[in-house]
Structures are given as structure tokens and as C-alpha cells.
Amino acid sequence: xxxxxxxxxxSWVDRHGDALYRYALxxxxxxxxxxxxxxxxxxxxxxxxxxxxxxxxxxxxxxxxLKHKLIDxxxxxxxxxQFRDTDDEQFEHDELFQQEGEWVGHWxxxxxxxxxxxxxxxxxxxxxxxQSFNNCLSELPARLATAFxxxxxxxLDSEEICKILDVTTTNxxxxxxxxxxxxxxxxxxxxxxxxx
Amino acid sequence: MNIFQKIKQETIFFVARRLxxxxxxxxxxxxxxxxxxxLRRRVILRIHYLYCVWCLRYLxxxxxxxxxxxxxxxxxxxxxxxxxxxLSPEARERLKRALSGKNE
Numbered sequence: 609x610x611x612x613x614x615x616x617x618x619s620w621v622d623r624h625g626d627a628l629y630r631y632a633l634x635x636x637x638x639x640x641x642x643x644x645x646x647x648x649x650x651x652x653x654x655x656x657x658x659x660x661x662x663x664x665x666x667x668x669x670x671x672x673x674l675k676h677k678l679i680d681x682x683x684x685x686x687x688x689x690q691f692r693d694t695d696d697e698q699f700e701h702d703e704l705f706q707q708e709g710e711w712v713g714h715w716x717x718x719x720x721x722x723x724x725x726x727x728x729x730x731x732x733x734x735x736x737x738x739q740s741f742n743n744c745l746s747e748l749p750a751r752l753a754t755a756f757x758x759x760x761x762x763x764l765d766s767e768e769i770c771k772i773l774d775v776t777t778t779n780x781x782x783x784x785x786x787x788x789x790x791x792x793x794x795x796x797x798x799x800x801x802x803x804x
Numbered sequence: 805m806n807i808f809q810k811i812k813q814e815t816i817f818f819v820a821r822r823l824x825x826x827x828x829x830x831x832x833x834x835x836x837x838x839x840x841x842x843l844r845r846r847v848i849l850r851i852h853y854l855y856c857v858w859c860l861r862y863l864x865x866x867x868x869x870x871x872x873x874x875x876x877x878x879x880x881x882x883x884x885x886x887x888x889x890x891l892s893p894e895a896r897e898r899l900k901r902a903l904s905g906k907n908e
Contacts, residue, residue: 713825761877
């Protein structure tokens with residue numbers, strides 16, 4: 609019997625391994641961490657396999673367990689990285705705004721947001737776009753990258769994210785602003801300006 | 805520049821100098837993706853977008869990044885083309901070994 613026809617734990621790695629791995633890799637941006645979380649997921653799944661009632665597909669069930677393992681991971685890294693608000697400020701990129709003169713605080717025209725000649729649909733299909741996206745996200749301190757990931761990838765609501773990161777809503781909004789400001793500028797400099 | 809253009813420009817400058825700057829508005833734009841802002845802030849942003857093409861782009865780009873991140877992180881089943889990243893053969897073996905070790 610080929611792996612594709614089998615069901616049950618013996619075939620999980622062959623049938624779902626890559627999908628679980630990709631799901632974790634996008635979020636952790638680290639191959640060995642992603643592999644580790646997939647392993648934790650499969651072992652946890654094995655323990656609760658008897659309770660898997662086949663009401664959902666095996667894949668959906670495994671992804672559900674993986675999501676829990678990822679939340680544990682986010683909690684861990686947000687606790688590990690120490691909170692230094694002043695270090696995070698640089699990611700707002702003050703240099704993009706005029707420092708003096710009549711229009712102080714307004715965009716510096718040479719490096720202000722330029723037109724991105726791309727639709728989300730075409731950007732999405734380009735592997736190099738994701739490479740840049742991941743690199744830009746990785747430049748952020750772990751806490752900021754995690755806030756962004758929880759909001760825009762896990763798509764959790766503010767309340768849940770605040771619990772995981774142990775911050776107030778106002779803190780979270782500042783963190784998201786910094787993460788987005790950096791990501792946007794980084795993508796403009798490293799991808800959109802070069803891709804044109 | 806004729807007199808009407810001059811008046812229009814001066815009016816825009818007059819308003820722009822009295823409203824918050826782009827730097828002050830950037831956090832609001834990000835926050836507007838999180839919840840509906842209070843009326844006062846929404847009005848200020850609306851007026852600002854009328855004369856500031858850069859902030860309008862900024863907002864559009866924040867939205868694009870959100871859309872892209874949603875797509876990027878969705879499970880394979882929801883994507884038109886499956887991405888090419890796969891487990892390395894070694895990682896695959898390690899996972900199988902870990903599983904079978906516990907499954908006996």
C-alpha cells in the first residue's frame with residue numbers, strides 16, 4: 609500500500625508533513641524551530657489520536673494542534689525577549705520625515721512612500737517577494753515581529769494578543785504601528801524600488 | 805499661477821499647517837486597521853488624504869501588507885498554487901523516527 613492510501617499516524621509525515629512544516633515556517637521563519645514544532649505537534653496528535661473522531665479531516669485536525677503549539681511558541685519568545693520600548697522606537701523611521709523647516713513632521717519627499725507598481729495578486733505569486741517579506745520581518749525585535757504575526761497571520765483579535773504578549777491594547781497598537789512602519793519601508797527599499 | 809490656483813494652494817497650506825503632521829498621523833493610520841477611530845480622528849485623516857498623496861499611499865500599502873500576510877499564512881489548501889518549500893529528507897526521517905518511537 610502506498611503512503612497516499614494509508615491513514616493513521618504512520619503516514620502523517622508523508623501526507624501532512626510538508627503542509628504542517630510550511631505553515632510553521634511562515635510563522636517562525638526558522639527551519640529548525642519549524643521542524644521542532646511539527647514534531648511536537650505530531651507527538652501530541654499521537655497521544656490524542658484515540659479522541660480524533662474524523663469529524664474533520666486529518667489535516668484540519670493536525671493544523672488545529674499545530675496552532676496551539678505555535679501559540680506556546682509565541683508566548684515563549686515574547687517572554688524571552690526583554691521589553692525595551694526605547695529600542696523599538698527606531699523602527700518608526702524618523703528619518704523618513706522632515707526634521708526641520710516649514711514642513712517639519714511631513715514626509716521627506718525623496719524617500720516618502722512611492723507608488724508600488726504591483727497588485728497584491730501579483731506580489732503574492734512571487735517567491736522573491738516573500739523572501740524580502742520574511743527578511744524584513746526578521747529584522748524586527750522578536751516582540752514586534754510576534755505582534756505582527758499574531759495579528760496579520762494568526763489573525764487573532766487584540767484581546768487575545770494582549771494576553772499572549774502580556775501588554776495593554778495601547779501598547780499593542782504602538783507595537784503594530786512600529787512593525788508595519790518598518791516592514792513597509794523595508795519592502796519599499798528592498799523590493800519595490802528594485803523590482804521596477 | 806493664476807489667482808485661483810494661488811488661493812487654492814494657500815488654503816491647502818493653511819489647513820495643512822494646522823492639522824497634525826504625517827509623522828503624527830502614521831500611528832493613527834495603523835490603528836485604523838484595528839478599530840473604528842473616533843469621529844474627530846477620522847475627519848482629520850479624511851482631510852489630510854485630500855492633500856497628501858504620500859499618506860494615502862501609506863494607508864494603501866498597510867492594507868496591501870495585511871492582505872499579503874493573510875494570503876502568505878493561509879494553509880496550502882487555500883492557495884491556488886502550493887509553494888515549493890518542503891521538509892528536507894533528513895528532517896522527514898527524523899520526524900518519522902520520532903513518531904514510530906512513540907507509536908510502538
